[in-house]
Every structure is written in structure tokens, then in C-alpha cells.
Amino acid sequence: MSNNDAAYPIGEVGKVWGQAERDAWLSRQVRRRSYEADVLDAIDRLRARFDLSEYGRLDYAPESFPLFAVRSPSWRDDLPSMLVTGGVHGYETSGVHGALCFAEQHMADYAGRANILVAPCVSPWAYERIQRWNPDAIDPNRSFHENSRSGESAALLRLVAPLRGRFLMHIDLHETTDSDEGEFRRALAARDGKVFVPGEIPDGFYLVDDAENPQPGFQQAVLAAVSKVTHIAPADADGKLIGSPVVVPGVIEYAVKGLGLCAGITGARYTTTTEVYPDSPHATPEQCIQAQVAAVRAGMDYALAHA
Template sequence: MDNIDVGYPIGEVGQAWGKAERDEWLSRQVRQRSYETDVLGAIDPLRSRFDVTEYGRLDYAQGSFSLFAVRTRDWQDDLPVTLVTGGVHGYETSGVHGALRFAEQHMGDYAGRANILVAPCISPWAYERIQRWNPDAIDPNRSFQENSPSGESAALMRLVAPLRGRFLMHIDLHETTDSDETEFRRALAARDGKVFEPGEIPDGFYLVDDAENPQPAFQQSVLAAVSQLTHIAPADAKGEIIGSPVVAPGVIEYALKKLGLCASITAARYTTTTEVYPDSPRATPEQCIQAQVAAARAAIDYALAHG
């Protein structure tokens, strides 16, 4: 027992959190940036070219947040529908700003070819606190399921529900950071009464395909575009990335629906989750944003070309 890494200052090893521990965790969360300034301030200029929809509202003791999506203005029912999401984990900065940058610079390029829906910041409370969970210590990206306990997840599911079955592609923009290992995985183990087991953070960009609907050519097309901007993560000594077997260079697979992950919500033929590594000495924050934009463009291009 002496070699166990207790790993987190809240709770006791082997005992899942109760209300007291969750309240203590919440008391430690500090607002560090502004959703209104960073996200809503970037959405407002898009209103002249696209439709902006308020698709939900989150009311927390620490503040209320309106949730917005940007969509093609001249929506045509005979065109395929594609979805770009970011900020499911609020701390994953390039996912939010990559989605916003894509909408600003490239969404208009697909007019008359595709209907595009962009939800750039699904978890605004977590965005402001650079946090993975919502205030209830729930991970939205394990909560995309019926009767979701996460308001963030439930709101997005309501947004896409009328279009389910019409989506051709969904790309969900994420990051893997050093804080996954130093903070968030430790907190997860503590919350669930488990012992933290150290892992390895991959250095570079990678994708998560759907194990139940793998689309390897689609994944490789996205990676090819991103590789022009930043490096692709290699497998570790076990042939894995974050504990999952590498099925192709830069690609792992998850059972998206079973795990309640965001990329499962549309039933699209083509789905992927991006993971950039902003803490790499070989990448800058701007490169990470550009990689997310390139991934979104490549994903839509491939989907439209291959139907």
C-alpha cells in the first residue's frame, strides 16, 4: 500500500464521493475567463451571415449561461447535414476556438452544398473555470444518453434530435492535455472511489473513431490535412494511445454510444473526435486552433465527396 499514489486532495482512497466531497470540489473551482467575452463576443459578428439559435440555458448557482448554435442561413432540406461541436470539455480551449474559427472563416464556403450546424461551446461554466466537469462533478462527455444527468449534454441532444438520421458527418473537437494526468484523471479516480493509476499523455494529434462504425479512410483523410499543421501522435511502447490500441497511425477506437460520448448523438455515417496536444513543445495554441479548423474542413470535404 505504501506505493499507491493517492492522487487527489479530496475524499478517501476507495470511497466514492458524497455530497460533502462534491461541495468541497465545487468550492475550489475559480472563474478564470469569460464565456461572454470569448465565445458570445465571437458569435455575435456571425449573425449577419448565419442563423444563430439559442438552444438551451444552464442555470447554476455560479451563473446562468445561454447556449448558442450557428447554422447555415439558407438551409435546404435536400442537402446533407453536418455538425461541428466544441467545448464539451470546457477546458479544451482549441476545440471552442477551432469551432468558432471554422464558422467565421469557412462555413460559408459550403453554401449550397451542405447544411452546417456548429455548437462551439457546449459547457460554458467549465469553459470559464478551465474544468472538465460541470458544477455537479459530472463529465458531459460520458453523459450523452437518455435522461442525461448533464444539462449540457441534454441541451445538445435536444438540438440535434429533429435532424437525427439526416446527419452525414459529425466532428467533435477536443484536446488531450497534461492536466488530464495531473488533475482530471486523478479527480475522476477520487470521485469514483478508485485508486489513480498513472498513464501517458500522447505527444501530438490523434483521432477517435467509432468502434461500432469504423470509417478508416475518413479518419486518414482528416489526419492527412492536420499533418500539414502539426504532428500526429505516435503509439506508446504498448502500441496504444491513452490505453487504447492504435488501429492505424494516429487513430484509436471507442464504442461511442455505449460510453455516452458526444460523437454518438447524430447517427451520422462519418464521425470522429479530434484530440490535439496543446502542451507539446512542438505546438503552439494557434497551431492547435488551426489543426481543429483543418480537421473540420477535411471531415466535411470527405463526407461530401463520398456521400
């Protein structure tokens, strides 16, 4: 039996998970790295240069996770605002560390030109367990909507709410990994009582534009910058990436707000979701981080030039 044919060890086709299945899934999750050491310590090192705010706390007994955002120190109402989010899916490592790297090395470059808000690790429990979901088997990146059952999503929505409609740009940093196919899509099918249908993981970087507000020039500017760091994913034999038609090389479109995706929370003119492929034999972990940084900088530069 091939890996793609193997049944997920929890649940059965035709039956949506109940509490027993969710408990069984949760019992399999193991802490593999430290949010405090990897993320909170890095954020704390920015304290002298930027404003830090604890915008929420996730209580998953016996653990508790403070949620922090990094802000421009001199926020001005006359400047355009930019949002950078990472770690909505905690296992997508370069999203977290790309956001932190941008804040540490480049955020100050935009002083006096833009207000910047960075939420580098939206899902710390999942970061520690290299997991896509939160402990309730909920995907935060399908949960950005009113009365969200995801604490991660609800906290970020509360953070952004006072500024909604004032953001010029929002870039949400993600990865597409081999584990998407080997674990996470398989778990999703099992959770929802569906048959798992194998897909194909793109080899390279690509972007997800908003189908209801496409900004092709913005997407192309981001891709041009990233292509200097790592390769752009080619379409598959059907002209698609992860099952969606490629609208231009390296770009697909989702209706981000309707799907409850993070990229839909601000109402910004310019939005995108990055997708880095860390399992490529042609990319290193550092390249993946730098690709995220290049995407953030290019997105901000384009947005400011076309404000």
C-alpha cells in the same frame, strides 16, 4: 513523493463521493476567463452571415449561461447536414476556438453544398473555470444518453433530436492535455473511490473513431490534412494511445454511443473525435486551433465526396 503518487485532496479510496465531497470540489473551482467575452461576442459577430439560435440555458446559481448554435442561413432538406461541436470539455480551448474559427472563416464556403450546424461551446461553466466537469462533478462527455443528468449534454441532445438520422458527418473537437494526467484523471479516480493509475499523455494529434462504425478512409483524410499543420501522435511502447490500441497510426476506437460520448449523438455515417495536444513543445495555441479547423474542413470535404 512524485506528482503521480500524490493523493487527490478530496475523498478516499473505496468511497464514492457524496454531496460533501462534491461541494468541497466545487469550492475549489475558480472563474479564470469569460464565456461572454471569448465566445458569445464571437458568435454575435456572425449574426449578419448565419442563423443563430439559443438552444438552451444552464442555470448554475448565481450564474446563467445561454447556449448558442450557428446554422447555415439557407437550410435545405435536400442537402446533407454536418455537425461541429466544441467545448464539450470546457477546458479544451482549441475545440471552442477551432469551431468558432471554422464558422467565421470557412463555413460560408459550403453554402449550397451542405447544411452546417456548429455548437462551439457546449460547456460554458467549465470553459470559464478551465474544467472538465460541470458544477455537479459530472463529465458531459460520458452523459449523452436518455435522461442525462448533465444539463450540457441534455441541451445538445434536444438541439440535435429533430435532425437525428439526417447528419452525414459529425466532428467533435477535443484536446488531450497534461492536466488530464495531473488533475482530471486523478479527480475521476477520487470521485469514483478508485486508485489512480498513472498513464501517458500522447505528444501530438490523434483521432477517436467509432468502434461500431469504423470509417478508416475518413479518419485518414482528416489526419492527412492535420499533419500539414501539426504532428500526429506516435503510439506508445505498447502500441497504444491513452490506453487504447492504435488501429492505424493516429487512430484509436471507442464504442462512442455506449460510452455516452458526444460523437455518438447523430447517427452520422462519418464521425470522429479530434484530440489536439496543446502542451507539446512543438505546437503553439494557434497551431492547435488551425489543426481543429483543418480537421473540420477535411472531414466535410471527404464526407461530401463520399456521400
